[in-house]
Amino acid sequence: MAFVDEFPFEAKLTRHSFGVAFLALAIGGLFGLIQALHRTGAFRGFVSSADYYTVLTGHGVLLVLVFTTFFIAGLFNWGVVRSLDRPLHSKRLGRAWFYTLLLGTVLASTAILGGFFDSVPLSADVLFTFYPPLQAHPFFYIGAALIVVGSWLAGANYFLTYRAWRAENPGERIPLQTFMVLTTMLLWYLSTLGVAAEVVLFLIPWSLGIVGGVDPLLSRTLFWFFGHPVVYFWLLPAYLIWYTVLPKLSGGRLFSDPLARVVFLLFLLLSTPTGFHHQYLDPGIPEGFKAIAMTNTMFLLLPSLLTAFTVVASIEHGARQSGGDGLFGWLRALPWDDPAFAGISLAGLMFAAGGFSGMINAGMSINYLVHNTLWVPGHFHLTVGTAFALTAMAATFWLFPQISGKRLRLRGAAVAQPYVWFLGMVLMSNAMHRAGLAGVPRRTAEPQYDAFAFDAGVGGIGEMRAQIALGGILLFLGLVLFLAVVFRTWMAPRDEELRVTGTIPPALSGPENSPPVLDNLRLWTLVAVALVVLTYSLPLVSMVADGLLTPGLPPIPV
Amino acid sequence: MEIHRYERAWLAASLVLIVLFIGTVAYGALGPSVAMVDAEGGTVDPAALDDHPRFSDPGVYQTGEDEYAAYVIARRFAFQPGSTDPIRVPEGSTVTFYITSPDVVHGFSLAGTNVNTMVLPGQVTKVTVDFEETGEYGVVCHEYCGEAHHEMAGTLVVVPSGEFDLPEERDVSGGGS
Numbered sequence: 001m002a003f004v005d006e007f008p009f010e011a012k013l014t015r016h017s018f019g020v021a022f023l024a025l026a027i028g029g030l031f032g033l034i035q036a037l038h039r040t041g042a043f044r045g046f047v048s049s050a051d052y053y054t055v056l057t058g059h060g061v062l063l064v065l066v067f068t069t070f071f072i073a074g075l076f077n078w079g080v081v082r083s084l085d086r087p088l089h090s091k092r093l094g095r096a097w098f099y100t101l102l103l104g105t106v107l108a109s110t111a112i113l114g115g116f117f118d119s120v121p122l123s124a125d126v127l128f129t130f131y132p133p134l135q136a137h138p139f140f141y142i143g144a145a146l147i148v149v150g151s152w153l154a155g156a157n158y159f160l161t162y163r164a165w166r167a168e169n170p171g172e173r174i175p176l177q178t179f180m181v182l183t184t185m186l187l188w189y190l191s192t193l194g195v196a197a198e199v200v201l202f203l204i205p206w207s208l209g210i211v212g213g214v215d216p217l218l219s220r221t222l223f224w225f226f227g228h229p230v231v232y233f234w235l236l237p238a239y240l241i242w243y244t245v246l247p248k249l250s251g252g253r254l255f256s257d258p259l260a261r262v263v264f265l266l267f268l269l270l271s272t273p274t275g276f277h278h279q280y281l282d283p284g285i286p287e288g289f290k291a292i293a294m295t296n297t298m299f300l301l302l303p304s305l306l307t308a309f310t311v312v313a314s315i316e317h318g319a320r321q322s323g324g325d326g327l328f329g330w331l332r333a334l335p336w337d338d339p340a341f342a343g344i345s346l347a348g349l350m351f352a353a354g355g356f357s358g359m360i361n362a363g364m365s366i367n368y369l370v371h372n373t374l375w376v377p378g379h380f381h382l383t384v385g386t387a388f389a390l391t392a393m394a395a396t397f398w399l400f401p402q403i404s405g406k407r408l409r410l411r412g413a414a415v416a417q418p419y420v421w422f423l424g425m426v427l428m429s430n431a432m433h434r435a436g437l438a439g440v441p442r443r444t445a446e447p448q449y450d451a452f453a454f455d456a457g458v459g460g461i462g463e464m465r466a467q468i469a470l471g472g473i474l475l476f477l478g479l480v481l482f483l484a485v486v487f488r489t490w491m492a493p494r495d496e497e498l499r500v501t502g503t504i505p506p507a508l509s510g511p512e513n514s515p516p517v518l519d520n521l522r523l524w525t526l527v528a529v530a531l532v533v534l535t536y537s538l539p540l541v542s543m544v545a546d547g548l549l550t551p552g553l554p555p556i557p558v
Numbered sequence: 559m560e561i562h563r564y565e566r567a568w569l570a571a572s573l574v575l576i577v578l579f580i581g582t583v584a585y586g587a588l589g590p591s592v593a594m595v596d597a598e599g600g601t602v603d604p605a606a607l608d609d610h611p612r613f614s615d616p617g618v619y620q621t622g623e624d625e626y627a628a629y630v631i632a633r634r635f636a637f638q639p640g641s642t643d644p645i646r647v648p649e650g651s652t653v654t655f656y657i658t659s660p661d662v663v664h665g666f667s668l669a670g671t672n673v674n675t676m677v678l679p680g681q682v683t684k685v686t687v688d689f690e691e692t693g694e695y696g697v698v699c700h701e702y703c704g705e706a707h708h709e710m711a712g713t714l715v716v717v718p719s720g721e722f723d724l725p726e727e728r729d730v731s732g733g734g735s
Binding site (some may be wrong): 038049050053056086127131133215216217220255256260261279280281282283284285286287288290291294295298299301305306308312313329349359362363366369371372373389438439441442443444445446447449451452453454456509513514515546550552553556 | 559576579582595599679703707711
């Protein structure tokens with residue numbers, strides 16, 4: 001029986017979350033195409049260079065705030081219900097988080113899109129990092145706050161559903177997918193405290209004119225308290241799919257359930273006390289705090305390196321089950337014509353490359369070379385832009401039939417889609433990385449200056465621009481293919497046969513091989529909180545010692 | 559807890575890699591003495607730069623033999639000095655930059671080098687750079703600062719030491735020359 005027949009309300013909730021996520025993906029992706037053509041100079045006819053920053057804000061907010069949060073909320077909703085095999089604790093809470101997220105999205109998007117029209121007194125050209133004293137319309141901050149609150153409500157529903165399950169199943173190990181959802185949400189609750197404090201205590205009153213100024217350094221610090229762990233909030237749902245769905249799609253089983261739990265706990269502990277690595281080059285923060293954040297960041301490599309091992313080992317096991325052999329010959333036995341498998345695997349492969357450029361970002365001293373250059377978006381288009389986004393799209397090819405009861409349509413387009421995305425990202429990202437090394441800045445409409453030219457190390461600046469523009473076009477084509485498949489499938493009538501099943505085989509090494517203390521979420525949360533207090537209390541105290549709002553800057557509306 | 563032996567080896571190799579990475583940065587700090595931008599520049603009232611002894615007249619000051627201080631204001635949408643007039647320093651000099659902003663967050667980087675920092679209103683960014691050879695660098699604002707952000711740039715020129723001249727009032731080294 002498909003998920004939709006067993007849990008019709010939960011399937012609908014996930015479907016609608018995905019619907020909003022994909023609408024945000026469509027608009028944000030179109031903005032991405034406009035940027036790729038504009039900043040490379042390939043075509044500047046869509047918007048003026050001043051409006052480029054409206055496009056850039058929309059691209060960032062719609063993709064990394066709206067698309068991610070709606071997709072994750074819907075995916076986790078499915079993961080908890082499927083792995084606990086029981087309905088949600090509260091349907092009403094399910095509706096509440098969905099509409100809270102939606103209201104926040106509408107408010108924030110209205111403020112951003114208002115920037116295109118002079119006649120509309122709204123704008124929010126502050127990019128997704130919204131560093132004050134650049135100021136957006138209050139709708140922007142209120143919308144962002146509601147998106148966070150909506151995600152908290154969604155998390156509450158997962159926890160309440162788990163508690164109901166626990167009452168019926170005392171003494172059992174937490175099912176793996178639920179374990180992953182709960183640890184990710186704990187990480188999310190902890191890290192969003194930073195941005196919630198920034199927005200609710202400072203930016204909303206400031207944008208409404210209730211307080212006269214805000215401290216730019218304190219605001220940045222609170223933002224990055226949230227701004228690094230948020231990348232794990234995007235990544236861990238992809239890991240959930242890599243650990244639990246990908247082994248099945250390759251014809252095998254997960255290698256090790258205990259190690260998967262250890263990996264998620266390491267992320268819970270280490271994700272938040274790392275934010276200063278986004279502020280290596282900020283004045284006003286002593287070097288020692290930056291060094292502590294760097295050490296924590298480097299140790300965060302461990303769970304990702306462990307994941308690389310487990311994922312490859314699980315795929316290889318699957319390939320050998322299907323008759324693959326040889327040192328590398330088993331690769332040929334994998335279902336490369338299954339769009340879900342191909343997309344998720346290519347996303348994982350690309351994440352390996354993104355992981356390596358991330359290791360370079362993490363190094364305090366080499367960060368001078370790449371900070372705020374095009375290298376950085378080159379890096380995160382491999383992580384959130386592929387490891388997360390391509391995994392999400394590919395998983396949809398597998399999951400959508402189960403939550404809709406409809407067989408995937410336009411299968412040819414679906415098979416091509418991951419390869420188109422992969423090729424586009426290879427072109428765009430390699431060129432962005434290399435342009436960054438030449439010093440080309442990120443976040444600018446026209447990275448060309450009258451007084452000087454950038455000196456490319458390998459290749460030429462013109463060649464890099466061409467690759468970025470072409471890559472952007474291919475990525476947009478990949479997006480259109482994806483949206484066409486989802487749209488046609490959604491509009492199709494119900495089918496008897498789905499060609500996919502939701503059963504997930506147990507791990508080769510199951511949870512019984514791991515100590516029960518791994519499931520003691522209360523303990524691990526306390527350790528995570530303690531680490532955050534150790535890392536952040538001293539610098540935050542020194543920043544607010546001169547007064548919460550000092551040095552205070554009056555708003556500069558944009 | 560059961561861990562496969564290949565996985566154990568991978569775990570050990572990963573830990574070695576991590577320790578090596580941290581080691582390279584520690585070496586960079588202790589050996590070639592790569593210093594991080596930190597709190598040493600102190601704070602300044604962003605609304606009162608005109609009252610500041612140096613930011614009221616930004617530019618290059620001589621502070622010692624081959625040692626200079628360069629006070630730069632990054633404001634929407636120009637570096638002062640840098641955009642209208644280039645920042646000029648002599649070859650073979652050690653220049654300590656003091657950079658701040660009266661309005662929003664900016665960036666300051668010399669294109670193609672590892673001279674790269676953030677500029678925050680209220681904070682003074684302090685970075686020290688050795689200019690060993692003559693040459694010309696682009697100065698880029700790399701943090702979005704508003705609708706004309708892409709026009710915010712400048713140049714820094716390292717001139718032959720014989721061609722470098724400062725007005726007398728800008729020699730604050732105490733010793734004279």
